[in-house]
Amino acid sequence: MRGGLCALLLLASAGTAVAADELVATRENGEEIARLSVPEGSEWCVLWHHSVQGFEVTDCYENRAGHMVLVHSHLPDFAAGLDHIPGRGQQVSDGQGGYFILDIDEPVPGDAYVLRPGLPPVDHRLRVGDTVVSLSDAAPRERVRIALIRSTD
Template sequence: MTRGTRGGLLALLLSAPAVALAAELVATRETGEVIARFDVAPGAGWCVLWHHSVKGFEVSDCYENRGGRMVLVWSHLPDFAAGLDHIPGRGRQVTDGQGGYFILDIDEPVPGDAYVLRPGSGPVDHRIRMGDRVVSLSAVAPRERVRIALVGTDDE
C-alpha cells in the first residue's frame, strides 16, 4: 500500500459515520421471565416513572441508548420531598417553573447497562415509558426484583 493510498483510506475511515448499535430494553423477573421489551434505536430514549410514596407526584428518570450503552440523561422531581435531591456535580439543576426541578445533563452510563428495581405496589406504580407505550412493572411484578437492561440485539 502506498503512502497516498494509506492517507486516503485513513480519511475515508475518519469521515465514515459511527456504527449505530441497535438494542432492546428488557425488563425481567428473577426467574428470567420477560415482562417488558422495547426496541431502542440508537439515540432513542425512555423513562422510568413512579409516584412518590408520600407526596404522590410523578418522578421521572430518563435514559438513552448511546452507542449501545444505557445512559441516565435527566430526571424530573416535582418537589424537594423525602428522598429526592440533587447531588452537586451530577448534572445541573434547573427549575421546572412549578415548584419542582429538572436535573439535566446527568449523562451517566449505567454500570453493566442494567440495574435492579423493586417496583412499588398500588399507587407508586413504577412504569417504563417509551414514546406512547407504557408498561406498568408494578402491575405485573409488585415488590419483586426486576432487572431493567439495555441489551444488544445480538446479545440474547
C-alpha cells in the same frame, strides 16, 4: 439479466436491515415482563409516584452506542428521598416548584440495574415513546432487572 440482478440486490439488501437494541425487563426467575425496541440515540423513562407526596417522578435514559446512560430527571418537589447531588448534572427550575436535573450523562454499570417496583399506588412504569408498561402491575415488590440488550444483527 438486468431484472435478475435487481432482484438479487433487493434480496441481499432485505437481510441487512438494522436491528434495534432492546430494553428488557425481567423478573428474578428470568420471566420477561417487557421487551421494547430502543434504537441507538432513543430515550426511555422510568416513571413512578412518590410514596408520600404522590407526585410523578421521571428518570430518563438514552441508548448511546448500545449503552444505557441516565440523562435527565424531573422531580416536582424536594420531598423525602429526592435531592440533587452537586456535581451530578445541572439543577434547573421547572417553573412550578419542582426541578429538572439535566446533563446527568451517567453511564449505568453493565447497562442494567435492579428495581423493586412499588405497589400499584407507586406505579413504577417504563415508557418508550407512546408505550407504557407498569412494572408495579406485573411484579409489585419483586426484583426486576431492567437491561439494555445490544442487538446482535
